[in-house]
Amino acid sequence: MAAALTLGAEEELHLIDLERWQLAARAPQLLAKLPRENFSAEIQRTTVETNTDVVTTLDGLRSELLRLRRRVVDVAAKEGLGIAAVGTAPRSEFRDFELTATGRYGRMQEQYRLLVDEQLICGTQIHVGVADRDLAVEIAQRIAPRLPVLLALSASSPYWNGLDTGYASIRTIIWQRWPSAGATGPLADAAAYDELLQDLIASGVIADAKMAYFDVRPSAHAPTLELRICDACPLVDDAVLIAGLFRAMVRDAERSIEAGAPRLQRALPLHRAGIWQAARGGLTGRLLDDSEHPRPLPAPEAVRRLVGDLRDTLEELGDWEEVAELAETVLARGNSADRQRAAFVQRGDLADVMRSVVEETQGPASGPIPTAPALRRYRVRAGDEGIDANAVARPNYRPVVDHVRSLGAGGIVEREAARDVWTEQHSFDFGVAGTKQPFRVDLVPRLVQPYEWAELEAGLTQRARAIEAFLADVYGERRILADGVLPESAVLGAPGWLAAATRLPPGVLRAPIQGFDLVRNEYGGWRVLEDNVRNPSGVAYAIAIRQLMDAVVPDMPRPDHLADPATALEQLRRTVLAGAKPGTRGALLSSGEGSSAWFEHRRLADGAGLLLAVPTDLAVDGGTVVQRTTGDRIGSLYLRIDVELPDLVDADGRPIGAEVMDVAAAGGVTLVNAPGNGVADDKAMYRSVPELIGYYLDERPLLESVPTYRLGDETERQAVLERVGELVTKPVDGSGGRGVLVGPAADAAEVALRRAEIAEHPAAWVAQEVVSLSSVPSLEEGLLQPRHVDLRAFVYATGHRKRDYRLADLALTRVAPEGSLVVNSSRGGGAKDTWVVLPEHRLR
Known part of the structure; x- marks a missing residue:
């Protein structure tokens, strides 16, 4: 085994004013009181970066992340500040950006203008020890098709400039505007990678090797392979899960190289499509699978498939049970983007979302302890108005749920009987x-x-x-x-x-x-x-x-x-x-x-x-x-x-x-x-x-x-006929649910019949997205x-x-x-x- 497979992480943390619940440009003051070997500045003065010591186990990484967060929290608290490990701070606005005063960052702002001014974003970078740079370059290309799953698990940036963007990770969309972001394309070895960097630097598009913002890259400062695609994760356990999966992906790719298996080289537009799709939907949408001709899967299925495919490798590394449990936990409670939106809909106040991400970031690795008992037999789902991802009643529903539970089975039967009589x-x-x-x-x-x-x-x-x-x-x-x-x-x-x-x-x-x-x-x-x-x-x-x-x-x-x-x-x-x-x-x-x-x-x-x-x-x-x-x-x-x-x-x-x-x-x-x-x-x-x-x-x-399609229009009709099984189709003059066909819930015969009905009288029908x-x-x-x-x-x-x-x-x-x-x-x-x-x- 050529790869050392050690672990490390860099976390970017937003600084939050705990009175105003807004970003605070106080990083220089905090960094003056923190040791340089583990803490550093970022391009924006509202952010502190932590750098863990090298560890060999997931437990060790968890301990390191918690240790460094506590150090920042202790110093920040004296300034009335908190920290939030999220891709974007929910209440951040463009005007919050303040540049860290160094010559390098000043040059970047002069050259890139808006790209720098909008960098109010934070990520988590995971390092896995791979000292052989030729091996690192090869592994980076082999694991690229699996990266969307890691991004979806980390997604924590639905809000930007005070608005819900509709994305689970708007940070990804912002970040990939950089000219050196994304995938490298096919590379034969480390020499080809270094040549690519030198060409980019010579072009004047980037200033140095540190600006190689690829999704995965050989580290510029350590003998590691570095994952850079992920949002910052407020819950330490989510970052640990991603680290466990990333290390297993690295080892799995190394094993395929040792076995002489050919590399699957996905076309760059397909790679970009997969990353965009993960940024858009996170764990509530669909993700492209890692096949040669990728097809979309429900995100939970894609996560479970990845974990299952990596089982042998995870067992070799001693990580199987922990990674499997952490993955199911995330699927049950949702990623940070899901939890942030759930916090917002309680009162419609982004300050509540800020409080929630600070509480998660500064709390236990597994998240805040629920304050109410879980409904153990409740079929939890994303988008439930009354019950959260932990099967706990949301605050506004808690009195009602507690009352229903207090009735017991007999009390419920009695009241339902009284309802029927009424x-x-x-x-x-x-x-x-x-x-x-x-x-x-x-x-x-x-x-x-x-x-x-x-x-x-x-x-x-x-x-x-x-x-x-x-x-x-x-x-x-x-x-x-x-x-x-x-x-x-x-x-x-x-x-x-x-x-x-x-x-x-x-x-x-x-x-x-x-x-x-x-x-x-x-x-x-x-x-x-x-x-x-x-x-x-x-x-x-x-x-x-x-x-x-x-x-x-x-x-x-x-x-x-x-x-x-x-x-x-x-x-x-x-x-x-x-x-x-x-x-x-x-x-x-x-x-x-x-x-x-x-x-x-x-x-x-x-x-x-x-x-x-x-x-x-x-x-x-x-x-x-x-x-x-x-x-x-x-x-x-x-x-x-x-x-x-x-x-x-x-x-x-x-x-x-x-x-x-x-x-x-x-x-x-x-x-x-x-x-x-x-x-x-x-x-x-x-x-x-x-x-x-x-x-x-x-x-x-x-x-x-x-989104609604008028089928009297020939162009829209042709598009709908190909997707009847994916859409809801309705008669134009229908009422009371008459004639409605929900495509995903229909069988093949029902879909075929509806296609025929539309083709015969197109103006009598409309179609809508589900x-x-x-x-x-x-x-x-x-x-x-x-x-x-x-x-x-x-x-x-x-x-x-x-x-x-x-x-x-x-x-x-x-x-x-x-x-x-x-x-x-x-x-x-x-x-x-x-x-x-x-x-x-x-x-x-």
């Missing part, structure tokens, strides 16, 4: 395929934090304003068509277009009640999944669920400032009556008992003080809509019917809908929501809502949409388990001004069945109470 007594049902089924409610609530509700309020009222402007325009002047922003075929040919809607008077509110389906992804970000502008359902269900919870689990601890969903009834009343003439009444027009949402129609009418009418209840008298039996004049009619109004007939065949439409066209009754609104909420128009926001409001969208929905703890046979959820929220408008749009203080959380991403009640889904904690501005 559901039956209150006829709490929903129509599915012509039959009424009990509305299923899970007794574990879903919490929405104040900052999230404020974000949704801003984004959804913006979206509602743009949709209202669009409806007014396309049923009026049609400026958006004349300006070429949308083609006529996308509007006048849409399934929801209704020519008769052009008869309504100018200036009427066409969609004063809008519903929006949202999903929260694994990073905690909200996305709008669908717009519901015709007759969005769910308000009465959300109110009833709270009433059920108050009756069945009244002792479950509620958070402060919990929104009361019943306030939406008064908002609904004001919205319906906003356009009614004095002396008239508001009414809710339902298709009748056969409607799937008949429960809601009755509850809304009763709660908001509206007349509940079915077609036979209405008549037109002297240009006025009246209630036939009482003679009440109806000035505002909230439409909750299953057909468009002009097509509505009563039980005797009387065209009451057409008669009411004539009155509305003359201004004698206000329609809430107007006929023809379907043109704004079909699945194809959804894709254009960001454009509507820009066109009508001159604003940028505040909430993201899901979103990894968040999950929330739910009860299943007395145990808490994760279930995917979405959220339906509602915006009410009483006028055309921005201040006339308001997000109702309720939301309906819908829950998918086990193993499903489809949440609709008609597809076996259920619901939860949504505990909206109001932001401060809504409390005044």
